[in-house]
Amino acid sequence: MMYNSSLKWDTIYDVIVVGFGGAGAGAARFAADNGARVLLVDSAPEGSEGGNTRYAGGAFAWGKNFDDLKDYYEQTYYPFAYDPKALDTFIENVIKMKEYSKKYFGIEAKGTGRRPNGEYPEYRHADSMQSQSMTQGMYNGGFWKLLRKKVYERLDKIDVWFNSPVEHLVQSPEDGTILGVSIKRDNQVHFVGAKNGVVLSCGGFENNQKMVQNFLGQGSLAPIGSLYNRGKGIDLAVEAGARLWHMSNYDSHGLSLRQNEPREKFAYMINWKSLFNGSIFVAGDDGARYFREDEEDRHGYKYNHGNWIMIPNQNHPHIVMDQKQYDQLAADTSAKADQIKELISYAIKADTIDELAEKIDAPKLKQEVADFNFLTDEKKRDMFLNRKIETMRSFSEGPYYAIPVRHNILHTHGGAQRNEKCEVIGLDGNAIPHLYEAGELGDIFATKYLGANSIADLLISGKIAGENAALPKRKVLKVDAITGASKVPELQSDAHTSTANFDAGKNQGIGMSSNGISDLPIVVRVTVDNDDKLKQIETLQQKESPSLGGKAIPVLTKEMLENNTTDVDAVSGASVTSHAFKEAVSSALKNLNK
Numbered sequence: 131m132m133y134n135s136s137l138k139w140d141t142i143y144d145v146i147v148v149g150f151g152g153a154g155a156g157a158a159r160f161a162a163d164n165g166a167r168v169l170l171v172d173s174a175p176e177g178s179e180g181g182n183t184r185y186a187g188g189a190f191a192w193g194k195n196f197d198d199l200k201d202y203y204e205q206t207y208y209p210f211a212y213d214p215k216a217l218d219t220f221i222e223n224v225i226k227m228k229e230y231s232k233k234y235f236g237i238e239a240k241g242t243g244r245r246p247n248g249e250y251p252e253y254r255h256a257d258s259m260q261s262q263s264m265t266q267g268m269y270n271g272g273f274w275k276l277l278r279k280k281v282y283e284r285l286d287k288i289d290v291w292f293n294s295p296v297e298h299l300v301q302s303p304e305d306g307t308i309l310g311v312s313i314k315r316d317n318q319v320h321f322v323g324a325k326n327g328v329v330l331s332c333g334g335f336e337n338n339q340k341m342v343q344n345f346l347g348q349g350s351l352a353p354i355g356s357l358y359n360r361g362k363g364i365d366l367a368v369e370a371g372a373r374l375w376h377m378s379n380y381d382s383h384g385l386s387l388r389q390n391e392p393r394e395k396f397a398y399m400i401n402w403k404s405l406f407n408g409s410i411f412v413a414g415d416d417g418a419r420y421f422r423e424d425e426e427d428r429h430g431y432k433y434n435h436g437n438w439i440m441i442p443n444q445n446h447p448h449i450v451m452d453q454k455q456y457d458q459l460a461a462d463t464s465a466k467a468d469q470i471k472e473l474i475s476y477a478i479k480a481d482t483i484d485e486l487a488e489k490i491d492a493p494k495l496k497q498e499v500a501d502f503n504f505l506t507d508e509k510k511r512d513m514f515l516n517r518k519i520e521t522m523r524s525f526s527e528g529p530y531y532a533i534p535v536r537h538n539i540l541h542t543h544g545g546a547q548r549n550e551k552c553e554v555i556g557l558d559g560n561a562i563p564h565l566y567e568a569g570e571l572g573d574i575f576a577t578k579y580l581g582a583n584s585i586a587d588l589l590i591s592g593k594i595a596g597e598n599a600a601l602p603k604r605k606v607l608k609v610d611a612i613t614g615a616s617k618v619p620e621l622q623s624d625a626h627t628s629t630a631n632f633d634a635g636k637n638q639g640i641g642m643s644s645n646g647i648s649d650l651p652i653v654v655r656v657t658v659d660n661d662d663k664l665k666q667i668e669t670l671q672q673k674e675s676p677s678l679g680g681k682a683i684p685v686l687t688k689e690m691l692e693n694n695t696t697d698v699d700a701v702s703g704a705s706v707t708s709h710a711f712k713e714a715v716s717s718a719l720k721n722l723n724k
Contacts, residue, residue: 131298131369133309141621142323143169143289145599146311148296149332149363150174151181151356152585153569155277156592157329157599162287166600169322170281170288171313173295173332174358176624180274181333182355182541182570183588188273189261190239190589191248191582192227198258199224203580205253210576219550220574223590228262230589235276237264248580249428250438261582272645273585279644282625282651290625291315295362299328299370299565306371306556307563316620324564327599330554331568331592334542335361336380342539345377348443351539352386359541363571367546370565371556375572377544381579382430382440385412385447386538387476404464405473409523410451411502413532414444417492419502422515429540429579438578441537448478448490448532450499452525477531486530499525541584545572552595564603568595632670634723640670641718646710648673652683654711656718664694667715679707686711 144166147158151172158170172179193199199221204212223230231239239262248259265272281288294315299308300323310323335341336353338361343349353359367374406412406423414420421432421441431438451459456477462470480486487495505512506524546554546567553561554572568591570584632640637658644651653671658664667687674680682701686708689698696715700708 131300131312132303133300134303137300137321139310139323140320142310142325143167144324144326145169145329145596146171146322146324146327147329147331147596147599148311148366149181149330149569149571150179150281150290150292151331151333151569151588152183152186152274152277153571153588153592153595154181154329154331155183155281156589157331157566157568157596158288159277159280159284160593160596161329161600162284162596164597164600166287166326168288169291169324171291171294171296171311172358173360173362174292174356176292178356178358179292180278180356181359182584183277184271184274185269185355186273186585187263187268187582188265188585189263189268189582190227190231190585191224191580192239192260192262192586193221193225193258195255195258196221196225198255202248202250202253202255202258206250206578206580207576212574212576213547213549215550216548216574219594220587220590224259224583224586227586227589231262231264234593235264235280237276239264240266250578250580259580275644279651282642282644285623285625288625289623292624296332296366299366301370302563305563308370308565318620320621326601326603327564327566329552329566329568329595329599330363330366330546330571331595332363332366332571333359334380334544334570335359335364336539336542337361345544346380346542347378348537349445350536351380351382351443352388352536354383354386354538354540359570363545363567367554367567367572370546370554370562372546372554372562372565373557373559374544375547376574376576379543379575379577379579380430380440381540381543382538383540384427384430384441384538385449385535387473388446388534388536402466402470403521404462404466405449405459405470406517407521408451408458409455409525410449411498412535413448413450413490413492413495413498415446415492417487417490417495418498419515420444420447422512422517424517424521429581430537431578443537446491447535447537448492449535450486450495450530450532451477452530453528454523454526456531473533474531477533479529479531481529483525483528483530486532490532490534492532541570543570543573543575543579545570548572548574548591550594551598552591553598564599566595566599568592634721636723637665638723639718639721641714641716641721643710643714643717645713646672646674646707647679648675652707652710652714654714654718656715656722658719658722664691667691669711674707675704678704682707683711690715 145161145168147170296311298312300310341361503524506522548567554565556562569588650673655668657666682704
């Protein structure tokens with residue numbers, strides 16, 4: 131959208147960050163730390179923001195030797211081209227990631243237990259890349275809460291708007307400078323100016339089926355992360371005249387249940403070795419096998435004649451098994467037992483292979499079962515797909531089962547091309563003034579993806595984009611705001627979780643913790659007597675589970691007051707809330723007004 135003289139700004143910020151995921155949280159944080167007044171907006175409702183970072187494992191890549199790391203990355207790019215400066219900047223920062231964790235989060239990174247040489251040990255210098263985590267455990271939301279907390283600690287400089295999709299960028303007709311954005315909020319369109327820069331950090335397009343078909347060439351893929359990555363960043367970038375890159379590149383985790391409604395979170399990643407061990411295989415649309423089921427998954431990439439490629443997508447594949455395999459899975463007692471039991475509950479049952487083939491529209495299924503049995507009966511090598519013969523068992527008598535599945539999609543990589551400063555590049559090869567990009571949208575990965583690198587990238591690009599967007603610019607907005615955000619209710623921040631929003635008198639302190647079960651932080655006010663003995667603990671804000679956390683808080687309050695300490699036992703069944711409440715009270719004691 132081009133600026134014109136009739137446009138009036140409803141309010142003006144120094145920096146606007148579009149997308150409150152991991153990269154957006156970082157961009158807002160570092161822009162604020164560099165003196166900017168920031169507006170952070172997200173199309174998702176409060177509690178669903180976070181993008182794929184909300185569900186990420188949280189491990190980041192790091193290394194020690196620049197030359198070795200670069201050689202390793204270059205091999206993963208082959209035969210695709212890359213931007214040498216952007217890749218060099220990324221690698222230089224990957225080498226500093228452990229220091230990043232310590233400096234900006236105060237955390238000594240912890241090992242993840244992953245193998246040290248990444249996903250492609252065949253490549254030179256594969257052992258130059260390691261991975262570490264800032265938090266305990268994986269896929270538990272801890273990493274996302276850590277990034278979100280840093281935003282909440284800066285709500286004196288950052289306003290947050292949920293349910294507020296950006297509809298357009300506002301651009302100067304003279305030189306293409308990005309001046310601000312139009313935002314739909316409470317069914318009204320507001321024009322918000324940005325003095326120094328706009329950061330696009332709104333994720334990929336996994337949940338936009340038209341884009342999946344147009345850019346990835348796939349009919350249908352099952353998203354397994356956020357449901358709010360709908361490709362708006364692509365539209366905004368195109369509107370601004372950006373050059374796109376990496377549009378055909380995406381990552382997967384194999385197969386997911388085929389269901390009518392998409393599931394948020396990493397719902398099903400069906401590449402378990404324990405699943406494909408016996409009289410079981412994956413049948414394509416026609417019933418024939420089409421990939422090696424027992425091969426270790428490399429974010430969806432499988433070995434193919436000396437290279438690794440994304441699994442060829444099928445429109446209605448099925449996991450096929452006999453009764454013996456079904457009983458084997460039903461009796462599973464592994465860590466994935468509950469998921470396996472739910473998985474087989476969706477099975478389609480038939481007395482014969484012919485009947486099953488008809489039910490799932492797979493005409494070659496009978497021949498495929500016969501070929502599978504030939505290999506196992508004769509102990510032949512699986513000469514077509516190279517599955518290990520010891521993982522294969524002949525199909526016995528019926529009944530037989532087929533579970534409908536879909537290929538899933540973890541994240542895309544396409545977006546606007548960005549340079550080493552995270553500036554968006556236009557069609558003329560030059561940076562579009564005041565427009566930046568961070569995170570999954572337009573990241574630097576052109577083909578094969580290495581685990582833990584998206585986390586490293588969102589941390590690195592979020593910081594670079596936020597800092598550069600905050601730099602004061604020569605160009606000034608052509609008009610002043612006609613209103614102020616602080617004076618208009620519909621333009622006020624949705625995030626009122628700063629301790630500054632609560633009053634504390636003498637011998638009182640306000641404390642906060644964002645590490646509870648709820649997305650809303652726990653806020654407490656502590657009062658002590660003149661001898662610093664705990665006198666009162668008030669819970670000013672919390673939305674913990676009423677049946678667990680809500681009942682634990684009064685118990686913890688009573689014990690702390692009786693024992694004059696925060697070092698009390700967690701309430702059974704509410705350990706997360708207990709630890710968060712103790713953290714909030716401890717924080718309040720550090721913030722006492724004397």
